[in-house]
Amino acid sequence: MVTTWPKNFPGLGTGAEFLAEQIxxxxxxxxxxxxxxxxxxxxxxxxxxxxxGGSAQMGHGSAYYWKGKYPALQFFSTTxxxxxxxxxxxxxxxxxxxxxxxxxxxxFGLVPAASGNTGVQMAGWFNKxxxxxxxxxxxxxRIPGLAGEVLKRAGGTPVNxxxxxxxxxxxxxxxxxxxxxGPYNDLAFGFHKIARYYYYPGWHEPGTxxxxxxxxxxxxxxxxxxxxxxxxxxxxxxxxxxxxxIARNNDALETLVNEHxxxxxxxxxxxxxxxxxxxxxxTVELASVDALAREIFDSYSNFFKKSRAWLNxxxxxxxxxxxx
Amino acid sequence: MVTTWPKNFPGLGTGAEFLAEQIxxxxxxxxxxxxxxxxxxxxxxxxxxxxxGGSAQMGHGSAYYWKGKYPALQFFSTTxxxxxxxxxxxxxxxxxxxxxxxxxxxxFGLVPAASGNTGVQMAGWFNKxxxxxxxxxxxxxRIPGLAGEVLKRAGGTPVNxxxxxxxxxxxxxxxxxxxxxGPYNDLAFGFHKIARYYYYPGWHEPGTxxxxxxxxxxxxxxxxxxxxxxxxxxxxxxxxxxxxxIARNNDALETLVNEHxxxxxxxxxxxxxxxxxxxxxxTVELASVDALAREIFDSYSNFFKKSRAWLNxxxxxxxxxxxx
Numbered sequence: 001m002v003t004t005w006p007k008n009f010p011g012l013g014t015g016a017e018f019l020a021e022q023i024x025x026x027x028x029x030x031x032x033x034x035x036x037x038x039x040x041x042x043x044x045x046x047x048x049x050x051x052x053g054g055s056a057q058m059g060h061g062s063a064y065y066w067k068g069k070y071p072a073l074q075f076f077s078t079t080x081x082x083x084x085x086x087x088x089x090x091x092x093x094x095x096x097x098x099x100x101x102x103x104x105x106x107x108f109g110l111v112p113a114a115s116g117n118t119g120v121q122m123a124g125w126f127n128k129x130x131x132x133x134x135x136x137x138x139x140x141x142r143i144p145g146l147a148g149e150v151l152k153r154a155g156g157t158p159v160n161x162x163x164x165x166x167x168x169x170x171x172x173x174x175x176x177x178x179x180x181x182g183p184y185n186d187l188a189f190g191f192h193k194i195a196r197y198y199y200y201p202g203w204h205e206p207g208t209x210x211x212x213x214x215x216x217x218x219x220x221x222x223x224x225x226x227x228x229x230x231x232x233x234x235x236x237x238x239x240x241x242x243x244x245x246i247a248r249n250n251d252a253l254e255t256l257v258n259e260h261x262x263x264x265x266x267x268x269x270x271x272x273x274x275x276x277x278x279x280x281x282x283t284v285e286l287a288s289v290d291a292l293a294r295e296i297f298d299s300y301s302n303f304f305k306k307s308r309a310w311l312n313x314x315x316x317x318x319x320x321x322x323x324x
Numbered sequence: 325m326v327t328t329w330p331k332n333f334p335g336l337g338t339g340a341e342f343l344a345e346q347i348x349x350x351x352x353x354x355x356x357x358x359x360x361x362x363x364x365x366x367x368x369x370x371x372x373x374x375x376x377g378g379s380a381q382m383g384h385g386s387a388y389y390w391k392g393k394y395p396a397l398q399f400f401s402t403t404x405x406x407x408x409x410x411x412x413x414x415x416x417x418x419x420x421x422x423x424x425x426x427x428x429x430x431x432f433g434l435v436p437a438a439s440g441n442t443g444v445q446m447a448g449w450f451n452k453x454x455x456x457x458x459x460x461x462x463x464x465x466r467i468p469g470l471a472g473e474v475l476k477r478a479g480g481t482p483v484n485x486x487x488x489x490x491x492x493x494x495x496x497x498x499x500x501x502x503x504x505x506g507p508y509n510d511l512a513f514g515f516h517k518i519a520r521y522y523y524y525p526g527w528h529e530p531g532t533x534x535x536x537x538x539x540x541x542x543x544x545x546x547x548x549x550x551x552x553x554x555x556x557x558x559x560x561x562x563x564x565x566x567x568x569x570i571a572r573n574n575d576a577l578e579t580l581v582n583e584h585x586x587x588x589x590x591x592x593x594x595x596x597x598x599x600x601x602x603x604x605x606x607t608v609e610l611a612s613v614d615a616l617a618r619e620i621f622d623s624y625s626n627f628f629k630k631s632r633a634w635l636n637x638x639x640x641x642x643x644x645x646x647x648x
Contacts, residue, residue, distance in 0.1 A: 022556060026350065028549035081646055084639065086410065086443070086570055093564055094571035119410070120638035182638070201641035225352035229553070232346060232560050239563045240417055246410055247418035247627070250634040264637075272645060306574035308646070313588075314444035314506070314573070315408065316643040317525035321596060322405055323636060 001212075002051065004044040004061035006164045007037025010188050011181070011244055012210065015116045016060040019212060019237035026229045031222075033058065044162035048213070052108045057218045060115065062210050063101075064145035065160075069108065072286050072293035075300050076101045076112065078208040080147045080279035083300075085117040085207035085242050086315070087307045092209070093235075095303040100296050109216045113234035116210030116241035119249075121202035122186065123267055124179030125170070125195035130267060133274055142166055142178040146286070147204030150278045163189070170194045179204060183252035184245060192260045199265050203275055210241065325536075326375065328368040328385035330488045331361025334512050335505070335568055336534065339440045340384040343536060343561035350553045355546075357382065368486035372537070376432045381542045384439065386534050387425075388469035389484075393432065396610050396617035399624050400425045400436065402532040404471045404603035407624075409441040409531035409566050410639070411631045416533070417559075419627040424620050433540045437558035440534030440565035443573075445526035446510065447591055448503030449494070449519035454591060457598055466490055466502040470610070471528030474602045487513070494518045503528060507576035508569060516584045523589050527599055534565065 001020060005013040013035075020033035038044035041056060048066050051059040064077035076097070083091060091097040092114050105112045124143070128135065137155035148158030159175055167189050169175045177195065179202070180186050192198070212234050219227065256262040267275075287297035325344060329337040337359075344357035362368035365380060372390050375383040388401035400421070407415060415421040416438050429436045448467070452459065461479035472482030483499055491513050493499045501519065503526070504510050516522070536558045543551065580586040591599075611621035 022552070025552045026549055026556060028547070084642065086566065089563060090567040090570035093567040120642045122638075183634075200637045201645050202638070203642070203645060206642050206646075223352070225350055228346070228349045232350060232556060235563060236556050236559045239413060239559060242410065243414040243417040246414035246631055246634065249638070250630040253634065253637075266641070276646075303571070307570055310570065310574040310577065311643060312647060313524045313577075314446075314526065316640070316647065317590070318408065318444045318527070318530050319635060319640040319643065321525050321527060322530075322600075322632070323640065324600075 001033050001035045001058040001060055002041050002047040002056040003035060003059065004038055004047060004065060004162055007035070007040065009163065009185070011118070011185055011241060011248070012116070012163075013037060015210065015237055015241040015244070018240055019060070019115055019233055022233035022236055023230055026233060027226055031226060031230070038162055038164055044164070048108070051213055051215050052110055054215050054217070057215050059213045060210065062208060063112070067145060070104060071289055072296045073104060074145050074286065075296050076104070076209060076211065077145060078205045079283050079300070080150055080204045081206070081276050082283070083207055083304055083307065084311075085119050087304065087311070088117065088207050088209050089114065089238070090307060091300065091303045096299050097303070100299055104292060104296065105213060106216070110213040111216050111219045113212045113214070113231055114209045115212035115234040115237045117238060118181050118205070118208045118210070119242050119245050121179060121205040121208060122182050123199035123202050123204065124177055125186065125191045126177040126197040126199060127195050129197055129265065130199060130271060132268065133271055136271070139177055140175045142169065142175050143204060146279070146282050149282045150204070150275055153278045153282070154274060167191065167194075182245060182249050183256055184248035187252040187256055192256055192262045196263055197265055198256065198262045199267050201267070203267070203272060203279070209238075212237070325357050325359045325382040325384055326365050326371040326380040327359060327383065328362055328371060328389060328486055331359070331364065333487065333509070335442070335509055335565060335572070336440070336487075337361060339534065339561055339565040339568075342564055343384070343439055343557055346557035346560055347554055350557060351550055355550060355554070362486055362488055368488070372432070375537055375539050376434055378539050378541065381539050383537045384534065386532060387436070391469060394428060395613055396620045397428060398469050398610065399620050400428070400533060400535065401469060402529045403607050403624070404474055404528045405530070405600050406607070407531055407628055407631065408635075409443050411628065411635070412441065412531050412533050413438065413562070414631060415624065415627045420623050421627070424623055428616060428620065429537060430540070434537040435540050435543045437536045437538070437555055438533045439536035439558040439561045441562060442505050442529070442532045442534070443566055443569050445503060445529040445532060446506050447523035447526050447528065448501055449510070449515045450501040450521040450523065451519050453521055453589065454523065454595060456592065457595055460595070463501055464499045466493065466499050467528060470603070470606050473606045474528070474599055477602045477606070478598060491515065491518075506569060506573050507580055508572035511576040511580055516580055516586045520587055521589055522580065522586050523591050525591070527591070527596060527603070533562075536561070
């Protein structure tokens with residue numbers, strides 16, 4: 001298994017190791033998965049081609065990294081102002097999303113599976129305070145996927161870089177700002193040593209799905225029980241990663257704020273409003289690529305309309321109630 | 325596997341079937357799980373003893389049904405004003421909760437596993453509108469677990485009944501109100517034919533964990549790969565049920581409101597405030613039973629304090645942001 005993460009990077013890299021371990025144990029050793037960090041066998045952003053080409057059997061990343069291959073793949077990671085982790089899982093497993101993801105990856109000879117989720121991410125680290133839309137103009141920020149396009153339309157310069165290159169890029173001034181994941185991961189990378197302002201809520205990645213993809217020919221050689229073990233191990237890993245982030249983020253945030261004097265800030269309403277409008281614009285445009293992209297967009301949008309209505313009187317109403 | 329649900333009841337009964345199917349397929353037929361509905365082998369509320377005694381190998385229910393055996397078991401289902409589904413999974417898998425659940429069930433010769441979650445439940449069905457605390461006085465309501473004790477202290481009469489008996493109890497006037505799960509399940513039981521008012525948010529069960537428990541001696545006879553298959557199948561089923569509820573609830577709610585003319589209502593602030601205070605009271609009292617109960621309470625409370633703080637700037641902030 002080749003991955004886009006530094007070997008054993010908290011949450012993401014360890015999530016890939018956890019997945020491998022479940023497959024190894026459940027298969028009683030009939031499958032042995034070995035995990036390679038970014039750059040060990042192939043660079044982070046070449047794992048998709050490596051697995052499609054058969055030089056590795058499995059990959060671990062996130063679908064928006066491959067938007068250059070096919071833009072609509074971004075729906076299988078996250079969309080700005082889109083679905084949360086709970087909704088993504090619901091769409092994938094009970095709303096037809098998984099079948100569409102399979103269809104989209106079949107073109108590349110790959111079988112996809114959701115195998116992790118970060119939950120709502122933080123809006124990111126900034127050298128300077130963001131007080132108005134003006135502060136986004138000319139901003140060089142690492143922000144992948146659709147959200148990068150949103151930043152561009154708001155006047156900024158989005159950059160896509162693998163995690164392992166973010167600290168030095170921020171340090172050297174190649175970028176002025178970066179989002180990554182959330183407190184647990186961000187503390188590990190040490191962004192607070194350079195950028196002082198840490199923003200929420202994460203409008204741009206409200207529930208990012210991580211993926212495992214498998215070389216289709218290799219997958220089809222497996223008997224039914226091992227296929228089921230591999231796909232179910234991905235589901236376990238999917239749930240486990242989200243559980244880990246929820247468990248670790250608050251302690252890490254307290255360390256950042258109390259020990260490292262990071263300034264925790266909420267994005268201004270004006271900025272949120274504009275980013276929201278631009279997000280809808282770029283998401284809708286994705287549908288126009290071809291018939292499959294339209295099908296993915298329609299499925300995502302129709303599901304989201306319903307899940308949002310339900311969460312408004314369940315999850316959201318309850319979280320507001322208990323906050324008093 | 326004996327269950328507390330009617331055979332193939334949507335979400336809960338089908339969730340037990342889904343779990344059995346994953347075990348059967350992943351084990352390549354080395355394990356064959358057969359699911360029995362409530363009353364088929366033993367009545368709903370006798371499954372705990374049946375599996376502890378070895379007359380069945382697995383059970384599927386929820387831990388608060390066994391509060392008569394040991395009150396602190398309720399923490400492994402849900403607590404009023406407590407953790408959501410996401411937080412329960414996080415506490416269980418990454419916060420020490422699972423180890424405590426194992427310790428608590430070991431006394432009965434059982435191995436527990438989380439194997440489903442309903443998400444935030446609806447506050448329930450009422451014959452009459454709830455406009456003030458006065459309307460809870462003398463109210464006979466089916467409401468299990470700690471929330472039942474809360475209702476009692478608010479002047480009502482809580483009743484614990486298995487799902488299959490709720491419709492006739494409501495019809496005959498044995499109860500004036502009932503909570504069950506949410507629109508998808510409640511529509512299936514037809515409560516709207518009798519009670520007209522449907523309330524949210526579900527203060528009393530914010531993320532109810534369903535369980536699978538296994539006879540410990542039977543579990544220990546399994547080799548490591550099959551033990552891992554059984555426990556991981558429970559984790560897959562845990563995630564899958566929540567995904568299904570999120571996918572189905574909104575359509576069912578629209579049917580209830582638009583086709584059956586059900587009145588959807590929000591509980592008044594005065595009622596919520598009082599129920600909140602009473603909920604804290606009854607939850608704290610559970611800790612005083614013995615040292616293990618104290619340990620469970622402390623673990624749950626300490627974890628919850630942190631997860632709540634984190635969700636306030638992630639999940640909650642985002643859900644409010646996107647609602648505009």
